[in-house]
Amino acid sequence: SRKLKHSKRCLMVCAPTNKAVTVHHTARRLENRLVQKIKGRKEVLATAHKIVKLIGDLSRSRNKKYPTELINSIDFIVGVVDAWNHDDIWHEVLQAADVIFCTLGSTGGSLLKKVVGEVDDLIVDEAAAATEPEIYIPFQYLPRRLLCVGDPRQLPATITSRFAEMMGFSKSLHERLMYDCGYDHIMLETQYRMKPTLSQFPSKYFYEGKLIN
Numbered sequence: 001s002r003k004l005k006h007s008k009r010c011l012m013v014c015a016p017t018n019k020a021v022t023v024h025h026t027a028r029r030l031e032n033r034l035v036q037k038i039k040g041r042k043e044v045l046a047t048a049h050k051i052v053k054l055i056g057d058l059s060r061s062r063n064k065k066y067p068t069e070l071i072n073s074i075d076f077i078v079g080v081v082d083a084w085n086h087d088d089i090w091h092e093v094l095q096a097a098d099v100i101f102c103t104l105g106s107t108g109g110s111l112l113k114k115v116v117g118e119v120d121d122l123i124v125d126e127a128a129a130a131t132e133p134e135i136y137i138p139f140q141y142l143p144r145r146l147l148c149v150g151d152p153r154q155l156p157a158t159i160t161s162r163f164a165e166m167m168g169f170s171k172s173l174h175e176r177l178m179y180d181c182g183y184d185h186i187m188l189e190t191q192y193r194m195k196p197t198l199s200q201f202p203s204k205y206f207y208e209g210k211l212i213n
Helices: 023-039 042-060 068-083 086-095 110-115 132-141 162-166 173-180 196-205
Strands: 010-015 099-103 119-125 145-149
Touching: 010 132, 086 110, 119 132, 132 173, 145 173
Parallel strands: 010 099, 010 119, 119 145
Antiparallel strands: none
């Protein structure tokens, strides 16, 4: 039967790169949940242990003919694993999620589109380093609110096409909302990344002396 989409609205947090949304850490946590689901199938575990024991017995025996019990056990576990629908497992994990972390590009993936209906809020980190079309990809989930977090005075989005740059794609949506559309924005003034002596230069030349240590 066709799976229903996410029955509740959730928070989606995106960024241009994996590192920015710590996708690796999140993926490891999801992977652990998937492993626990597999481990919960007692008959599979029992059969796997039986296979290991039978192979051990076979290696110590002079008779190298595979016993029927071993062949039947392998056939059973392969049949069960083949029957598992990994998309269904991911579907279940995503359906239960209150917060989904992903890259901007992955929000266009087929599995995510099958599961997620609409989101309450969309947070885009490093928004000033994302191209404008990138940020539009998760708009398909119809977020009620958009929060762009970024610094237009740091490295901009990477544009390798001269034509794209001529068409204005070198400007991020973050900058367009701030400077072209006049949307309200808040500057986070307290910095924690460097010693006060080092922050003097960027504070004076890029942030109008507003940085607080």
